[in-house]
Amino acid sequence: MKFLKSLAVFGLLAASLATAFAQEAVIRKNLAEKFPAFAKIDEVTKTPMSGLYEVRVGFDIFYTDEQGEYLLQGNLLDVKNRRNLTEERVEKLSAVDFDKLPLTDAFKIVRGDGKRKLAVFEDPNCGYCKRFERDLTNVDNVTVYLFLYPVLGPDSVTKSRNIWCAKDKAKAWNDWMLRNTTPANAECDVAALKRNREFGQKYNITGTPTLIFADGSRAPGAVSAQEVEKMLVAAKKP
Structure with a gap:
């Protein structure tokens, strides 16, 4: 029984990862087709905001929808916790040991x-x-x-x-x-x-x-x- 539960959890995780990779591929493809500057995207990650994805090109942070049809540049704020998520992200990327x-x-x-x-x-x-x-x-x-x-x-x-x-x-x-x-x-x-x-x-x-x-x-x-x-x-x- 435990084995079946573990197998089910693994299956869900695999499906979730596959969906995430497919979503990232769509965003990369659509942005690259419309904006040559996005031909080399370093990273695409999901943000805490539903339907919003972070697109990173070097140290530049952008935001887009699930299909890569709209593009925003600016600060993403966590109003509840009074945090500037964009600023925190850039600080983390540029941190020096x-x-x-x-x-x-x-x-x-x-x-x-x-x-x-x-x-x-x-x-x-x-x-x-x-x-x-x-x-x-x-x-x-x-x-x-x-x-x-x-x-x-x-x-x-x-x-x-x-x-x-x-x-x-x-x-x-x-x-x-x-x-x-x-x-x-x-x-x-x-x-x-x-x-x-x-x-x-x-x-x-x-x-x-x-x-x-x-x-x-x-x-x-x-x-x-x-x-x-x-x-x-x-x-x-x-």
């Missing part, structure tokens, strides 16, 4: 005992980054892993090269960002800068500064010292 960051492609700036960890992606010509750096001097007992992320043009690439190739990278960076002293010309292997851009593209780092904390949480923009302190404390909690 701190322990897997390519730290050899960054240089360290240690303040105080340096026990807390923070990774930052910054462009040397980013005005918000300069403001952030000035404010960050008020945060103590932290090791900052600075990833040069030149995305604002050729001069950003040049300045990043000169900073990366300097004998004292941290000093060259601070001299420029805090004291406006242009880094001296220098030459070396700058493959790390290319890898940083590739890493940023892979993990949806679209602006500078972008902060990544020890627990994998991230914050875009010139976050204040007070907010950085709060997030460093939160990142240490189990």
Whole structure:
């Protein structure tokens, strides 16, 4: 009797999976036919809302009906639980495991005992980054892993090269960002800068500064010292 029940449950699961795969195939086919940009869909998943499916292309989230005949882009909100499901999904997709960051492609700036960890992606010509750096001097007992992320043009690439190739990278960076002293010309292997851009593209780092904390949480923009302190404390909690 138990065997028959298990067989019935397995049959229901198999039928459900087959229906889900068929539904996904219909959505993929119809969207690809109507919109060339959807020829390469990364993922189709059912949402908590009846009849609504999430369509993911890279880090872009769209929503469609069961036949792929209508398309929406925007935030899907769970009103009852006060949650932004779209925002949560993007955060999950772009999450970075701190322990897997390519730290050899960054240089360290240690303040105080340096026990807390923070990774930052910054462009040397980013005005918000300069403001952030000035404010960050008020945060103590932290090791900052600075990833040069030149995305604002050729001069950003040049300045990043000169900073990366300097004998004292941290000093060259601070001299420029805090004291406006242009880094001296220098030459070396700058493959790390290319890898940083590739890493940023892979993990949806679209602006500078972008902060990544020890627990994998991230914050875009010139976050204040007070907010950085709060997030460093939160990142240490189990």
